[in-house]
Amino acid sequence: MHRLTTLHWCGPGQTRTALFSSGGTVTLTLNHCESEAVLKISDSGIGIPVEDLSHIFERFHRGRNTNRYPGSGLGLAIVKALVDGQGGSVRAESEVGAGTCIIVTLPIQKEE
Numbered sequence: 001m002h003r004l005t006t007l008h009w010c011g012p013g014q015t016r017t018a019l020f021s022s023g024g025t026v027t028l029t030l031n032h033c034e035s036e037a038v039l040k041i042s043d044s045g046i047g048i049p050v051e052d053l054s055h056i057f058e059r060f061h062r063g064r065n066t067n068r069y070p071g072s073g074l075g076l077a078i079v080k081a082l083v084d085g086q087g088g089s090v091r092a093e094s095e096v097g098a099g100t101c102i103i104v105t106l107p108i109q110k111e112e
Contacts, residue, residue: 036088042101048094056092058085065096079104 023042029040048056052063057080060073077090080103083090088106 032108035108037106039104039106040101041104042099044099047096047101048092048100049096050094053092053094059089076102 018026025040025044027040029042031038038063046065046069048063049065052061055061056063059071059074059077061077062071062073063078080090083104083106086106088104090102090104091101094100
């Protein structure tokens, strides 16, 4: 398990970066406009092979390069189900050895 060692608060309340004892980072960025909110979760991890990218939101799918790491392959499938249920979308961008960015877009409903 990697311990959180530093949490940086950057920008005008829109970006958060966490540093871990392993030297890795996770960055959260939240932007919004009138009709949607966009949350980007980026890490500096092992990345996802291009052959796996189209399958990462499927239940029990684990990337070919993850056998050293624990997990069930359910996390991103659950995220997709929750986001779809709210009328949003989720996608991933990744490069092996450079990290991954998960982009969640959710509609914003105005209160009446």
